[in-house]
Structures are given as structure tokens and as C-alpha cells.
Amino acid sequence: MKHISIHWFRKGLRLHDNPALLAAMTDCRKLYPIFILDPWFPKNMRVSVNRWRFLVESLKDLDESLQKLNSRLFVVRGRPTEIFPVLFKEWKVTRLTFEIDTEPYSRQRDSEVVRLAAEHGIQVIQKVSNTLYDTDRVIAENNGKVPLTYVRLQTLLAALGPPKRPVPAPTLENLKDCHTPCKDNHDAEYGIPTLEELGQDPEQAGPRLYPGGESEALCRLDLHMNRMAWVCNFQKPQTEPNSLNPSTTVLSPYIKFGCLSVRTFWWRLAEIYQGRKHTNPPVSLHGQLLWREFFYTAGAGIPNFNKMEGNPVCVQVDWDNNPEHLRAWSEGRTGYPFIDAIMTQLRTEGWIHHLARHAVACFLTRGDLWISWEQGQKVRHVARGSAEMVGGLQDLHG
Structure with a gap:
């Protein structure tokens, strides 16, 4: 019997290189792609209207891409642990898929959601695609310890081999036997939030220099990858901090939100490097992605990594309070x-x-x-x- 699947978008706001989304579509008769507006984030993540605008634009772009596959994005409001039991029953869900997130709050949230899914007899599939490697495997390869230097991480990754290649974006063929049930009032019930709904004043937003979304991310990636000599000669310390136009790629917001797959970026670089003289980590563009990997691995394995107290690798400083x-x-x-x-x-x-x-x-x-x-x-x-x-x-x- 075919599944009724929920794919839960979080950071991976894209269709390309999204193995969890492909897993949701496999042997599926109904697909519900969802994004949950969790009230924890507005309360605990003090970020600006610029970031919220980027998120809203990314969700709009994702919904438009899903519509081309005869599907839609369902934006659900509420805490995941309260929302999922309702959706499981209402939609008669049999499978839940999502991308693994290593952030402390996310791990706690996801473990609770997995427990709730088990109580409802729902299959859960989690896939690694936010990072180049499975951070737990990297730590396991280091005898269960977090690598505390960039060089040590490089040594471990060399033994593991190159990152997995990105998986293709889904097509109509992937959904030929599957559909997304949508009501006439879909936008009213599950539509993309406005900045006002998120408690933001659009008038306070800065210039729209970096539009959010997968479409923009892939266009920007193509733009930079066409500059082959620049890519091969890139050395991060030699970029300009005071140039009027950015002297770096400005792709990291797209990677952070998952509009651009880090594995896609890695392998596009690898194709350009092939047979050409190029810079190497830590200063190359590959090196910058490895720095990201280094800190994600550290954050996944070091207790209280985002705090000073209780953080075993952080210097304890008697800071001023001013x-x-x-x-x-x-x-x-x-x-x-x-x-x-x-x-x-x-x-x-x-x-x-x-x-x-x-x-x-x-x-x-x-x-x-x-x-x-x-x-x-x-x-x-x-x-x-x-x-x-x-x-x-x-x-x-x-």
C-alpha cells in the first residue's frame, strides 16, 4: 500500500539535492510538503526584518517550484510537537521525512517529533543534506570526540573520501502516481506569512540586495561558477572588506537557509578545479565550505557550544556588563x-x-x-x- 507522506521543510528550502523529499515521494499516493512557523524562533532568535524577508521570499519561491510539480507548500502555524499529532490524524499520515538538523534546539525538537510519530505508527526517514558529511559519523571516526582543529577535520574527511554527490531535483515523473490535496482556501489556511504576521515592519527593511529563494541561489551559483579563473584563484584573506560591491560570493545566506545545497556547491567547484591549477583549503572556496563543516561538527558534538558556561572548549572570561x-x-x-x-x-x-x-x-x-x-x-x-x-x-x- 502506498504511503501518505509529510515532508517537513526546515533549513532545506529547495527541491534540488533534497534526498528526504525524494524519499517522501517514493511509493507515495498523497504528499504534503509543509513548513512550520514555530513560535520558538521569533521569541528566541533575535533577527532582523531583513532575515525574515529572506525567509518569506524563500518560502514563496519554494511554493512556486512545488506548483510546477502540481503540489503546494503548506505553511502551518504552531509548535511542531502540538501540530504533528493533529496533522497525523487529519491527513492519515503514514510517513514523515525531513533533513537532519544538528542545532541543539533542533535535535531536542526532532527527537520529540520522532517519538510522537512512533506513537502514531508513522515511519520516519531522516537524511543528511544540510552538511557535506554526517557529523555523527565524523565524530565517530575520531573515536567519539569532536575534532578541535581544522587540520584534524581535514585528516578525518580525507579518510572518509569526498562528500556524496547531490541527488537530482524531483520531476513530474516522481509524482506521477502521487498528488497533493489542496482546498480552495489553501492560501487562507496554509499561505506564506507576511512580514506583518511575523511582527515585522516592512518599512524597516533595508535594500533588497539578496532576494531569498532557490531560484535566486542557483542563478547566483551559475554566475560565480562561470568565473572559472576567479574561482580557481580565490583566497579568502585577499578579498576586500571595504569594496562597494562584495568581493566574495555572498552565497552563504542561501546555504544557511538551504536554498542552495552545500553538496551542489562543493561538486560544482570540484568540476571547475579538475585539471586546473587552483588554491586549496583553508583559503579556497572548498576551504570555506570545510570551515562551515568544522563549526557544524563542533556544534553537533560539543555541549553548550553556543554558550560560554558549560562549554568545555570555551575560555571562561569575566566579561564586563555595559x-x-x-x-x-x-x-x-x-x-x-x-x-x-x-x-x-x-x-x-x-x-x-x-x-x-x-x-x-x-x-x-x-x-x-x-x-x-x-x-x-x-x-x-x-x-x-x-x-x-x-x-x-x-x-x-x-
Whole structure:
């Protein structure tokens, strides 16, 4: 008997290289692609209107792509642990699929959802595609310990071999025996949220420099991959932090939201490198993806990685507590022109160059203000997940 499947979109907001989505479509007669607006995130992730706009645009693009497959995206409001029992019964679900997420909150949430699915007799399929490798396997290969240096991670990954190749995007053929039941009031009940619904003022959004969505991500990837000489010669320390136009790819927001598959990016680079002289990790573009992998692996295996207390690899510092200095830093009014310009750009555009990020992070912490990086990551206009944190400051880029 064919399944009634829910595919739960979270970070992987794309159709290409989405093995969990393909698993949902296999031997399936009804498919419900869903995204859950979890109230935990607006309450605990202090991010700007720019990031919310990026998410809304990504969901719209995903819904449009699903419509081309005669399907739709169902945006459901509520806590996953409360929503799923209702959906399981209402839709008579037999299978749930989703991409593995290694973030601390996500792991706790997902384990509870898996338990609920088991209580309802529902098959659960989880697939690795947010990272290049299965982080648990990498840690297991290191005798159950998190690799604490980039070089050690490289050694482990060399033994594991290259990342898996991306899987193809689904086509109408994948859904020939499957359909998505939609009501006439679909948009009213399951439509894409507005910024107002998310508690955001659209007037406060900065210029729309980086539209969200898989379509935009793939176009930008093609644009950069056509610059073969630039790709082969890329060295991250030699990019320009103060150029008016970004001197890096600005693909990381698309990777963070899963609009672009990191494995797709990796293998496109590998094709360009083949037979050509090119830079190598850690400074190459492959090297930048490995830095991402390094921090995701660390975040997956180190307790309290996004905090100082209870974090076994974090230096315990007696930070100053100065709310006025923190506000001045976050609002770009420290009196240091370079720092203030960077923070203004971050607030308005949602993106800053990696060297600029390091500069303001160092200014906040050990450089001048001696304020905890935990306070820095709470600043409202930052926009990236804790596992991708470098230097204590987060932004829409990387």
C-alpha cells in the first residue's frame, strides 16, 4: 500500500539535492510538503526584518517550484510537537521525512517529533543534506570526540573520501502516481506569512540586495561558477572588506537557509578545479565550505557550544556588563568610523564582509569593549545560526 507522506521543510528550502523529499515521494499516493512557523524562533532568535524577508521570499519561491510539480507548500502555524499529532490524524499520515538538523534546539525538537510519530505508527526517514558529511559519523571516526582543529577535520574527511554527490531535483515523473490535496482556501489556511504576521515592519527593511529563494541561489551559483579563473584563484584573506560591491560570493545566506545545497556547491567547484591549477583549503572556496563543516561538527558534538558556561572548549572570561556600550556598538555610534560603518551596513543590508565581521567582533570582545560574544549574538540585526558562528558575531553572509 502506498504511503501518505509529510515532508517537513526546515533549513532545506529547495527541491534540488533534497534526498528526504525524494524519499517522501517514493511509493507515495498523497504528499504534503509543509513548513512550520514555530513560535520558538521569533521569541528566541533575535533577527532582523531583513532575515525574515529572506525567509518569506524563500518560502514563496519554494511554493512556486512545488506548483510546477502540481503540489503546494503548506505553511502551518504552531509548535511542531502540538501540530504533528493533529496533522497525523487529519491527513492519515503514514510517513514523515525531513533533513537532519544538528542545532541543539533542533535535535531536542526532532527527537520529540520522532517519538510522537512512533506513537502514531508513522515511519520516519531522516537524511543528511544540510552538511557535506554526517557529523555523527565524523565524530565517530575520531573515536567519539569532536575534532578541535581544522587540520584534524581535514585528516578525518580525507579518510572518509569526498562528500556524496547531490541527488537530482524531483520531476513530474516522481509524482506521477502521487498528488497533493489542496482546498480552495489553501492560501487562507496554509499561505506564506507576511512580514506583518511575523511582527515585522516592512518599512524597516533595508535594500533588497539578496532576494531569498532557490531560484535566486542557483542563478547566483551559475554566475560565480562561470568565473572559472576567479574561482580557481580565490583566497579568502585577499578579498576586500571595504569594496562597494562584495568581493566574495555572498552565497552563504542561501546555504544557511538551504536554498542552495552545500553538496551542489562543493561538486560544482570540484568540476571547475579538475585539471586546473587552483588554491586549496583553508583559503579556497572548498576551504570555506570545510570551515562551515568544522563549526557544524563542533556544534553537533560539543555541549553548550553556543554558550560560554558549560562549554568545555570555551575560555571562561569575566566579561564586563555595559549595556550602553553594547547599544552604541549595535547601533553604530561608537565613534570609531570603521566599526560604525560596518554595523550600519549590517543593520541595513543584513550582510558584511568576513574581515569586517571579525573587526566588529574583536572590537566588542577582546579588542575594546570586553563585552561577551554571547551579548553580541543577541543583537537584533544579526542573522545567522549559532552553529555557524565565527568570532561571536553572526550575519546574513559568512
